[in-house]
Amino acid sequence: MINLDYLLAFVTAADKGSFSAAGRHIGKSQSTISVSVSNLELDLGVSLFDRTGKYPVLTQEGERLYQQAKVLMRQADRITNYTSGLRDQVENSLVIGLDPLVPFSLIETALEKISQKFPFTQIKIVKEKGNSLLEQLDEDNVDFVLYLTEEAIPDYYEFACIHMLEWTSVCSPDSEFADLGVVSNELLTTDRQIICTSLYEHKVLGAVSTMSQSIWLAHDQDDMIRMVEQGIGWAVLPKIMLEERVALGTLIEFTPEFMKTGGSFGVDLVWKESASRGPVAQYLRELLFAAG
Known part of the structure; x- marks a missing residue:
């Protein structure tokens, strides 16, 4: 089985151009990086770096394995982030109701930040008229509604003018x-x-x-x-x-x-007072309040 610490040392050394630079980047000594790469070479049975010069240079086999190693590291990061999300009770999905009169630009920055912070949460945008969206909010088909208020918002909803x-x-x-x-x-x-x-x-x-x-x-x-x-x-x-x-x-x-x-x-953000809110919903609310 491939040791992920060895793999990280190899990829970082290839990226940074030396074992010492790799060590500084991930907070380990040069000798630790060198030993990790050597152990990976022993496990795989191939030479990954040519060490005859001042700086280590990827061998032909190392070049091929470097690309595969980066893919494996990304997959490992995804698994780590996903399990972290499970522990923190991150929502699997979030549905945002957007009135056609509300410009999409009001939420696009918030959505970009959510995609980076919570990459495994699916976001769905529903575009319908405000009153229809409130009905869907009442039926728990959407989590938030952004719309231009036409009449008094019922007392059992929470709302805030965000823009x-x-x-x-x-x-x-x-x-x-x-x-x-x-x-x-x-x-x-x-x-x-x-x-x-x-x-x-x-x-x-x-x-x-x-x-x-x-x-x-x-x-x-x-x-x-x-x-x-x-x-x-x-x-x-x-x-x-x-x-x-x-x-x-x-x-x-x-x-x-x-x-x-x-x-x-005013553009109002509306949500159900009684609905429980996970970290994604809370983050969205913070971002929209701050933007307003």
Whole structure:
């Protein structure tokens, strides 16, 4: 059976270029690294390093075994991390309900950090309208919901506002709105507006953001952006989704009369008060609170 300590010494020595550098890296003496590599060579019956020069150089056999050894070490690390997760009662999965009106960018950094810290926990993202997500939360089909509140949240839920979402109006560079300082409500009502179904049907935002007599409905906000870029109409969208496109010039921000003072709306993180929470759920909550 291959000794993992010997294997670690071999891989580290190959990576660092010498036994002394390998020893410093893993906190062991040069002689310990040298003995470990020699013992591995005896166990395998091959010479892994040519030691005739100032620094050890991988032999042809050593080069082949080095690649295999790295794979074995990664597998050993995965097993160690997995068993550590079992001891710490790390969740096997976590389901996050995301309202289509909530930009994915609000959670992508948190998800990246979770993937690194808890690599064996499966994350599932469910995109549905807010009220539908609350029903799934009640039925324990999702663990967290991020949405733009439409009505009072029931007392048996815990919630926190994690971000104030700023909204702005945009059009294509070819639109007549692009060169206007403030676009009047009268002009807005006569020009086609692009709006996604979730926003159009939102009990609060739908009423205050729908102005035009000519409406085209899109599936989600990403579709809205593409349609506005094509010059099909104007739209009200979260500013965080538009910064790159405005910088590139494919979208132009303008000020509508009905939003002269700007507009913002809170994104709430909602979870069940009675639900038990493992380390992944707690970490997600911490990350989202900190980002807000």
